[in-house]
Amino acid sequence: MPQKLVVIGNGMAPGRALEHLFEKAPGAYEVTIFNAEPRVNYNRLMLSPVLSGEKTFDEIITHDDAWYASHGVTLHKGKRVESIDRAAKTVTAADGTLAPYDKLIVATGSTPFIVPVPGHDLPGVLAYRDLDDVEKMWEAAARGGRAVVIGGGLLGLEAAAGLKAKGMDVTVLHIMPTLMERQLDPAAGFLLERSIAARGIEVICKADTKAILGEGKVEAVELKDGTVIPCTIVVMAVGIRPSTALAKAAGLEVNRGILVGDDIRSSDPDIFALGECAEHRGMVYGLVAPLYEMAETVACHLAEDASAAYKGSVTATKLKVTGIDLYSAGDFAEGEGREEIVLRDASNGVYKRLVLKDNRILGAVLYGETADGPWFFDLLKKQADISAMRDTLIFGQSYQGGAPLDPMAAVAALPDDAEICGCNGVCKGKITGAIAAKGLTTLDDVRAHTKASSSCGTCTGLVEQLMAVTLGSAYNPAAVKPMCGCTDLGHGDVRRLIVAKGLKSIPAVMQELEWKTSCGCAKCRPALNYYLLADWPGDYVDDKQSRFINERVHANIQKDGTYSVVPRMWGGMTSSAELRAIADVVDKFAIPAVKCTGGQRIDLLGVKKEDLPAVWGDLNAAGMVSGAAYAKGLRTVKTCVGTDWCRFGTQDSTGLGIRIEKFMWGSWTPAKVKMAVSGCPRNCAEATCKDVGVICVDSGYEIHFAGAAGLDIKGTEILCHARTEDEALEIIVALTQLYREQGHYLERMYKWLKRVGMESIKAAIVEDTAKRAHYFERFVHSQAFSQKDPWAERASGSVAAHEFRPMADLTLREAAE
Template sequence: MNAPVTIDDKQEHASPHERERLVVIGNGMAGCRAVEEILSRDADRYAITIFGAEPRVNYDRIMLSPVLAGDKSFEEIIINDQSWYDDNGIELVSGDAVIAIKREAREVVSASGRVTPYDRLLIATGSDPFIIPVPGHKLSGVITFRDLDDVDKMLTAAETGGHAVVIGGGLLGLEAAHGLSLRGMKVTVLHLMPTLMERQLDEAAGFLLRSELERRGQTIITQADTAEIMGDSHVTGVKLKDGTEIDADLVVMAVGIKPSVNLAKTAELEVERGIVVDDDMVTSDPAILAVGECVQHRGACYGLVAPLWEMCRALADFMTSDPSGYVGSVTATKLKVSGINLFSAGDFSGGDDTEDIVMRDASRGVYKRVVVKGDRLIGAVLYGDTADGSWYFDLLKRQEDISDIREALIFGQAFASGGATLDPDSAVAALSLDAEICGCNGVTKGQVVACIDGGANDLDSVRAGCKASASCGSCTGLVESLLSISLGEDYGGARTVTPMCQCTSFTHEDVRRNILEKELKSIPQVMQELHWTTPDGCASCRPALNYYLLCAWPTEHEEDPQSRFVNERMHANIQKDGTYSVVPRMWGGITTPNELRAIADAADKYEARLVKVTGGQRLDIFGIKKEDLPSIWADLNAAGMVSGHAYGKALRTVKTCVGSEWCRFGTQDSTGLGIKAEQMTWGSWMPHKFKIAVSGCPRNCAEASIKDLGIICVDSGYELSVGGNGGIHLRGTDFLCKAETEEAALEYIAAFVQLYREEARYLDRTAPWVERVGMDYIKGRIVEDEPGRKALQERFLFAQSVHQKDPWAERVAGAESHLHKHIAEIRPFAILEPA
């Protein structure tokens, strides 16, 4: 660490008094590393004094997590022991913090009153943990995770076991949680964001990490906004803004760090988020330099260790008269939790001119994503297999041209260095005959080839013949390569089925089948297990997946509002000018004077620009601002009306005629049946919008023969027909069956709706679905199979027991209120009014 020193050098700097006096504030990693770097360049140039606030020698702060987890002792993480200070003639003032910098006099004052003059001053005060100022944050038992004292407190708390709550699911928080969990505490991690470590990980990797931590027994609560830390003198629990209470004997706040800048600010140095430094690490005062987590360089502050080394090199070069300049750092992150391999580096936020290459291996729990811009790698996220992390990081830092290895980049260094440009077919051709192609069914390449030789000439016949690609389908590409290699020009090409969207090779049916078979319960889980090729899907697959999941798992599904189209997110119909229209439900098209008065009052109060009777016999109030939606709903709720779901892929309306109650031709109570059908079916989410009509006689005034489900009453009962559409392609309904009673008619309706919900593709109306599967199939399931019909009805009614809630009432009660409020408002000159 010392450069060899010659006698001559010593003579040039005869006595310490003639050396420049360098005072370092901060005995942490940055301060000491800077001193080491300076000493290695010119050991005798400065007379050095280091002030440290902690009463101990310099240690490796990033190794505190292993100390907490019991993997290392304090002695093992000491970087410089007392003899280093002694041997280099450095004066260490530990346990006595500097409290003021007097720039005019060029001296610093410490807490004990000691005054020390300097020629050059180096500020390396690092950062302070960020404390959320919620009630109770000063209770005993609430600590941060920053220094050895914190670790000691955690170890003491862990001796008696109990519950620990870690606030913050970033790098530091998860390492604290891991350590406490290993020390025997029951750990809950609270994280404000939807995914863990969202700065370093994308949603997919964050999901995998969460699953693994939960498997290890930690409780992870995301989108957890801490309201209060409870307890009289010692902490007893944490309360969230949603009212949840969690027991706690220890609370660790690890929500982030902020540059420690108070000293610099008081001395009136230029400070923004950190102490502003130039490329030589010089502050706004030429005699004062700064380095480490306390600085802001070219607008960036760093909280990781690697940039610190680079800053210290530039600083030492400058201070020994050989300036090189610091240009900023590209950072990489690894989580120090044993058994979890996770790496992230660079920029993975994506963009128009960037390309994502994603590889997922569900069976090994691997997720890899590299982000390429032009011919350069700019970011990487690896989970499960991080062996190539340093290789990617190196490519990224050196900005190496990767165009030659692009095709093989995602497979890692060993593969890409093979050099050959990858043709998927030749890679498959090179596999040995006993290489496994289909992991689900254990089918080897030899068996697939034998099957093709035996006459199979397309994917479906291979699936039928040897079961390869017949389960999860992720080996479909490999099987198609084998078909193309074996059959050459005779191969008709990849099958013509259309995948769900460009993010996947799976069809809608494949995805739905896998959701059920593999019990997939969340969007990120589907994307991982089914090898999605984009990190967070697109506007086309996300709403479809949200629907498929809620249909498959009505009680367990967690709604993802960001995967809903605007109308379903806002529970109103967006109009071309950005306002909304509001349609209250009117059962069977029946209304009352009271309801009409409430609608008229609301139209006046919210300055509706139009009220219109819709094609489905409802009233549509136009021109409502998104901010006013919760209040107009509250007013309509008060008059007994609920959401009409006129905006949803859901049951829209049941249109009726007046039927036998009034009409001289009416054969049955069509209005009554319409109301019953609407009351059974409203609130149910479906692949697309769904309309029902009930006509009281074959004159068909309710236009039942162009609805998704139409009922025409006749003297002897009810004729049900399905698959009609009055849209772009006019289509009359096909006859389904006849029911003799209302009860039987309702059973058929429930069964048909559920079959449509379970089997149609998202965004398919009933018309194209009926045409694709055929009426014979539908009659087979609904009419001929009575137990099947009853099971469908039962599943529908069960889903309805969960979904049949008025979304307007929920919003009025405050749910998702941010959707209806501005984030803030700018008023020029008066400037700002937070919402």
């Protein structure tokens, strides 16, 4: 009989504890979680990229609804626990929900400190701790104006950068002489202030806030020296306090935080206190690495491993502001018997400082060049004797002992317990072990299985070096290569930064992302055009000169310079009127070849370029539009006759195919998309080698995807089963939209699946119906604007001629010239 484990709080620390527990003792506990927030667990370290727009909330979810379901966890969202009855061993939420426990984890986290100056309670004064705060900042940023951020620490600077990225003017007020004084010495603080200011963010140090001014809302901040700064919002980021009220009311021992021992138990042996609310050996930690170490200790004790003990942590800090490299670890204050080693490179903006005592590192501050941070941190934690490399220590691991090492050799020399990813507490041994045990070959594989490099990304270079060392020649970093010679950025970074920086034109992208060429090239311009269309439907105007010739003239160029024209036939169905119109066009323009295609359409081959506008004009007049046989978009939906004619048919495959095609045509995608619907498992429409395929069965519809039958031969993967035609359509549309938003330009769907993994796709499309509906609606929204493309007038209902606006002849004539 499993014991009952109740968790109060659903942050990163309890989430990590449950991961370890389910690995160590699967099925040992029946778990119930109370989360005051109305959502699943997410990575709070990544709130800053979400605020700036570099990431979406979906991208920072740690455990989605499917994860809780798969582990039998009951998650109460939006339910704040108000009392713990230690005698009855129950907890009660504000709405009356009661849960009994055998073991209890209190992980109530912390609350932001609000400076109690006059006006601190005005509307527009915000904290910065969770997604609700981020959403309030988004609302404020949409209105524009100036934001004042009080606090020049980690959170304050990340909030300032995020609000600046959203278009606000930003002023940072910091009471101390330099920024991040707890983590940086004055020299590094000065360099950081200079970098922040270079991003257009005003920084005022030694700024003591007197009052927040305004009538019914925030209007300005007044400093004690009389300075008044007009603003529309104020963000308080001056510190946090452990949330201990619940524990104190239950009679647990509390100081600054809930007191815990090395086993992370509170004064009640059946209650653990974990995370920012816990106090261990006089320390309360606000960084994630110590919380993860605590979490593993809690999991061990819940799994009956009494040997586990948490001894405290030395912490390291990174600032998550794009383009600023900063690393700080340990203690760098002045003290008796301490010495320091300093390296300054003013021209490159590099500053390094090591604080030593008795030939051991006590602290490290790195600015501008941080690759050696994990190595210094490992030496610090182990209190290693550095006397043998004292003269070359500041130059980093590559020069230890005076003998330069190749960077790969330096990474290989790191011990297995050296921390590589501070955000997720991942050491070298876990990464190399996963690579070997699971056959991982790509960075995305390593991220999926270890979480290393999946958060802020500052450790990505180290992870890639580890992969190269571990895999040797088998490692192919093609996935992170630049998209072309015009930029050092890969497709993923370009897509992310287009959204983060609100870039809505090709010139804006090239300027802001520092393109190396003036106008781009044939590789990057079509890709940028697609990304801008996909990310800003309704705002971005399609740049037809950034399309390939086939897309510009709505026909496929052939080897002799003539063109192939393929009118659309919905689901492969046609009529005598359409056939007669095609025959008339063939005769009128002396088209030399007519062929049936593999996509159940008719191909007119050998059309002269100058005839294209008139050919399409005649076909349009007969109610026929382009089949987009040239497009990086939906091409065909192949069907069999299904229940209409076939004695084996289980569903109306023809009708569903036509419905899908009419709903989705005109949608741009990263690469070509072909679909098929087969009316029974005999699969006459060959649905199991298409990008998306449907196999109709007695109980509904099997949805397949990620097949290929060209240069690569690949059968589809089964995504899920749909009971109704409406459900099947929603799944297919949402799946395509997810691909549109995540796919790299020219990346076929099967390659996208390999890169992002089936688990993430199923989580978004199958297991979370609300998320699926979200992607469906985003597709519908984008289709409203795709109608503006000449060939992409959407059909709804029958295919009558009056439903289609004639194709823009001007565009075709320009192309013909």
